[in-house]
Ligand SMILES: [Fe+2]
């Protein structure tokens with residue numbers, strides 16, 4: 001029996017909470033410590049949406065934290081759109097997704113408006129948006145999606161709705177399509193036994209009535225015109241400001257428009273962070289380029305950090321322990337870990353880092369610098 005599954009019947013014995021806190025802490029630390037810091041990508045396969053990988057650090061619910069990688073918060077998945085492939089499905093959730101194009105180019109449809117993107121651009125989809133993406137007909141695209149959705153799960157905001165499936169959906173084992181009387185596909189059925197369910201579940205396309213009122217109110221809200229006379233008014237006004245903000249900001253951060261900066265950590269290009277004017281407030285995303293034979297600065301922060309190796313090969317040192325990586329690997333840096341990246345290749349190493357913003361909103365967003373990158377004194381200092 002896994003002690004970290006207290007909802008299971010055998011765990012309902014009533015030990016004191018004071019005792020549980022140390023047992024859970026010890027078990028969690030031992031589990032997190034047993035998981036690797038560098039992971040090869042799990043491959044993509046056909047799904048009801050298109051071609052997607054499984055979530056690389058476990059599903060984006062709290063049930064699967066500390067499974068494949070040592071992360072509580074972050075996970076990621078990959079999506080591939082081959083040239084001339086069927087159109088992908090569309091869905092909606094409250095979590096605002098950030099999608100990074102690793103190769104090719106394509107388009108992103110958000111509530112009726114289309115945005116184009118190219119390799120290394122970042123798409124920033126506001127919360128509450130029906131979204132669908134596709135690749136260029138001739139060259140297609142691949143997309144990396146770093147995710148902090150487990151935070152939203154803890155907040156009770158994990159609702160997801162399916163609007164359309166892929167033009168040629170692949171129904172996974174344990175599911176079957178549902179058609180209406182006219183033969184139109186209207187959803188799919190998840191059979192008894194899948195993940196232990198004792199009754200089948202029907203997933204019918206479209207908005208869920210219980211959530212749609214909140215979604216629709218957000219879509220139609222207009223700018224706040226009233227006065228702000230007290231603290232309650234401030235939050236009435238904030239609701240309208242949040243919606244106006246999402247309407248006014250771009251949904252694409254083009255890579256070519258962001259500047260490179262020499263910083264104590266090395267050469268960085270920020271794509272998004274909590275102070276950036278974008279609708280995706282849940283992530284920091286930046287590139288890091290390390291010259292051949294060189295290294296990053298050494299630092300530590302409260303936040304978890306997930307890195308996709310876009311180019312090159314090298315290793316990380318986490319609290320004194322070495323972890324080797326190469327192109328397409330995912331590096332996992334747990335919270336509060338001292339870390340540094342080393343380039344062992346003959347050409348540049350290019351890393352794409354993502355961190356959850358929630359730490360900053362809780363007053364834990366600062367970075368502690370321990371050692372500067374070797375080039376910093378000359379180029380940036
Ligand atoms: Fe999505």
Ligand SMILES: [Fe+2]
Pocket residue numbers: 299301305339
């Ligand atoms: Fe870091």
